[in-house]
Amino acid sequence: MASSVSSKLYSDDVSLVVVLLDVNPFFWAGVNANSGTNQPAAALSFSKFLSHVLPFVSSILLINPLNQVVVIAAGVKSCGYIYDSGGGSDGTSVSDLRAGFLRRLEEFVERDRQLCRDGERAAATTSSLLSGSLSLALCYIQRVFRSGILHPQPRILCLQGSPDGPDQYVAVMNAIFSAQRSVVPIDSCVVGIRHSAFLQQASHITGGIYLKPQQLDALFQYLSVVFAADLQSRSFLQLPKSAGVDFRASCFCHKKPIDRGYVCSVCLSIFCKTHKKCSTCGSDFKQASADSRSKSDSKRKTLEAS
Amino acid sequence: MPQVRIIAKNFMDMVAALPAMKLDKLYDSSLICEAVLRSLPPLAKKYVLQMLFIDLPVSARTMEEWVLPDGSSKHKVAIDRLLQLRIFLEVIDRKRESSYRLNPIFQENLRKYLIHGGTLPREPMPSNVTVRLPTLEDLDAYAIEQWECFLLQLINSGQVERLTGFNPSMIKVFQRGLLSTRDNEPPKLTENGFQFLLMDTNAQLWYIIREYISSSEGHGVDPAELISFLLELSFHAPGKAYNMNTLADVQKSAISDLAALGLVKLQQGRKDNWFIPTKLATNLSMSLSDSSSRKEGFVVVETNFRLYAYSTSKLHCEILRLFARVEYQLPNLIVGAITKESLYNAFENGISGEQIIAFLQQNAHPRVAEKTPSVPENVTDQIRLWETDRNRVEMVASNLYDDFPSKEVFEAACDFGREIGGLLWEDTKKMCLIVRGESHQEMRDFLRRQK
Incomplete structure (x- = not known):
């Protein structure tokens, strides 16, 4: 086994692209749950979106027969593999891709809906499971690294529309750092209305590209211009630079993005309010101040006594 | 690594050399568009994708802004390649500025491919007609065996047990350029021939195919047809049977030759004949730079100049025999030694020491490949030393000047010669x-000025 790893074939222009597809019905159906009105959240219908993404996936497979594309759908409660060009059973021809892709996507959405119904009706969560899909992608990449003879250049492309889920903050950051560690750039293309602070940070930290297309009708063009190039070619291409990154962290107690907060001196957990005890590592914050107070108290007492 | 000169003109250059009309006709097939696209440099591929849905010409200056200053040379290579293959067409507008657009036929086909999917050139035959198809492993073994057999025949080795189905005159054509045919001497492998043997299978294959196509051009076969057939072939599924009746006449006559090369396996059924593409055929449309077909190494060289090659291939033995003394052959092992005499033989055939070293390094057994250097330094140094032994005399075309009228003129001439870096030798006494x-x-x- 050890020898097979060392004799892997490293090639610059073979890519493994993991596409994370946001299939959040709350977003695509255009119901803005926060305001409760029927204001469309997506400027692009889901079918149009797919009609841009599918040719993009097939164009990556087209330009190099050794390229591999994996599509992971991120729903509200679950995420799952939708398509794998290296799977063999589906074949790589475009018509096969389309048929298999849509069938699995439908199955996935149905399953996800079932899960939503089974669980408590949490209307507040309209975000997709970004952290879960990132973890799936990273696991998949690790598996490819450890098996097979090819060593493709991996990258992750997040196509996200729904707003960030602050409750996933810790999990997403952990995924980002592990991507950084295994040198997997996370590209992100935001098709929603608002910028995504999570993805801005993800792309910034891992050296990927963050893009929020202005005209969603031309999504394929954006995808093919910015995200189709392999990592080797990127070093001499003029690519969009990030305008700025929202570095705000989310507090661990209420999962809200905050500008200023309190940090546990032991485990660096972030809180928006003072606590007696760190909820992550259990360190007692009160103790130190109480100790000092009791000491000064006793001092005062001794002073009074003398 | 020595530059492999023999493939300087590769397959896609051959496609590019086709006249514009033929090239446009080739692009009628979306499969060929796909194969051609895959052969492009990465940057060029990206440009094609980028231009795919743009109908208006894009000015050359705008395109230059797509790359960073570092990448301008790659940009130029990519654009040149695209123009050469007529994928980009140059449009010169009124302001005499050039702009490019995609070849409309190519563009149309690729768009169709991406949106609706490609069509297979032909459907595989149902499995109830074709009973007992070979397994993929058997097919691979068959292809490799056939290919090696062909190569052995090509290098005229005495080890050939059976001949491939190739016409001897065809073999002669292939041997041109690979073997030297001096009078009254058995043909020997030339420098090019050795380089050819060192290339990976896919590159060798294309070299042969190229020769094959140009020789059949002499027999009145349209090269464009053959090229499109070969590219089509690479999109068939390996191991599936395809009916021979679906082939045109030109293709039918070509397919038996391709079977001799191991690209396809021919089988006969009760009613129909069919062909089964092997991996060699389906790898055809991969670009030459893809090293995925590279095999695992097998050679171990020891510091005492002994050489162990773990291989059952007769071809490997023949290659080793070119520069080493093969001492004995075991079923899975060839034992030899690199000696001064064996190397001199190789040098005489025009094989350079660097080529031999590169061969030993590239084919190093995985166990020794982990070490650096994979071939012991004393061996590589000695190979280089023995090579320079043969080149003790260096020839330089030069002129002798004598009969100088005076010492001053002679010295001035010497100084001038030294200044321009051309002085090789001087003798003050004889003044020459x-x-x-x-x-x-x-x-x-x-x-003349001195006079």
Whole structure:
């Protein structure tokens, strides 16, 4: 086994692209749950979106027969593999891709809906499971690294529309750092209305590209211009630079993005309010101040006594 | 690594050399568009994708802004390639500025491919007609065996047990350029021939195919048809049977030759004949730079100049025999030694020491490949030393000047020669000097001025 790893074939222009597809019905159906009105959240219908993404996936497979594309759908409660060009059973021809892709996507959405119904009706969560899909992608990449003879250049492309889920903050950051560690750039293309602070940070930290297309009708063009190039070619291409990154962290107690907060001196957990005890590592914050107070108290007492 | 000169003109250059009409006709098939696209450099591929849905020409200056300053040379290569293959067409507008657009036929086909999917050239036959198809492993083994058999025959080795189905005159055509045919001497492998043997299978294959196509061009076969057939073939599924009746006449006559090369396996059923593409055929449309077909190494060289090759292939033995003394052959092992005599043989055939070293390094057994250097330094040094032994005399075309009228003129001439870096030798007593041939003109002008 050890020898097979060392004799892997490293090639610059073979890519493994993991596409994370946001299939959040709350977003695509255009119901803005926060305001409760029927204001469309997506400027692009889901079918149009797919009609841009599918040719993009097939164009990556087209330009190099050794390229591999994996599509992971991120729903509200679950995420799952939708398509794998290296799977063999589906074949790589475009018509096969389309048929298999849509069938699995439908199955996935149905399953996800079932899960939503089974669980408590949490209307507040309209975000997709970004952290879960990132973890799936990273696991998949690790598996490819450890098996097979090819060593493709991996990258992750997040196509996200729904707003960030602050409750996933810790999990997403952990995924980002592990991507950084295994040198997997996370590209992100935001098709929603608002910028995504999570993805801005993800792309910034891992050296990927963050893009929020202005005209969603031309999504394929954006995808093919910015995200189709392999990592080797990127070093001499003029690519969009990030305008700025929202570095705000989310507090661990209420999962809200905050500008200023309190940090546990032991485990660096972030809180928006003072606590007696760190909820992550259990360190007692009160103790130190109480100790000092009791000491000064006793001092005062001794002073009074003398 | 020595530059492999033999594939300087590769397959896609051959496609590019087709006249514009033929090239446009080739692009009628979306499969060929796909194969051609895959052969492009990465940057060019990206440009094609980027231009795919743009109908208006994009000015050359705008395109230059797509890359960073570092990438301008790659940009130029990509654009040149695209123009050469007529994928980009140059449009010159009124302001005499050039702009490019995609070849409309190519563009149309690729768009269709991306949106609706490609069509297979032909459907595989149902499995109830074709009973007992070979397994993929058997097919691979068959292809490799057939290919090696062909190569052995090509290098004229005495080890050939059976001949491939190739016409001997065809083999002669292939041997041109690979073997030297001096009078009264058995043909020997030339420098090119050795380089050919060192290439990976896919590159070798294309070299042969190229020769094959140009030779059938002489027999009145349209090269464009053959090229499109071969590219089509690479999109068939390996291991599936395809009916021979679906082939055109030109293709039918070509397919038996392709079977001799191991690209397809022919089988006969009760009613129909069919062909089964092997991996060699389906790898055809991969670009030459893809090293995925590279095999695992097998050679171990020891510091005592002994060489162990773990291989059952007769071809490997023949290659080793070119520069080493093969001592004995075991079923899975060839044992030999690199000696001065064996190397001199190789040098005489025009094989350079660097090529031999590169071969040993590239084919190093995985166990030794982990070490650096994979071939012991004393062996590589000795190979280089023995090579330089043969080149003790260096020839330089030069001119001798003598009969100088005075010492001053002679010394001035010497100084001038030294200045221009052409002075090779001087003798003050006899007053003569030797200057490189390329400096002769300058020297003569100088002497004339002195008079």
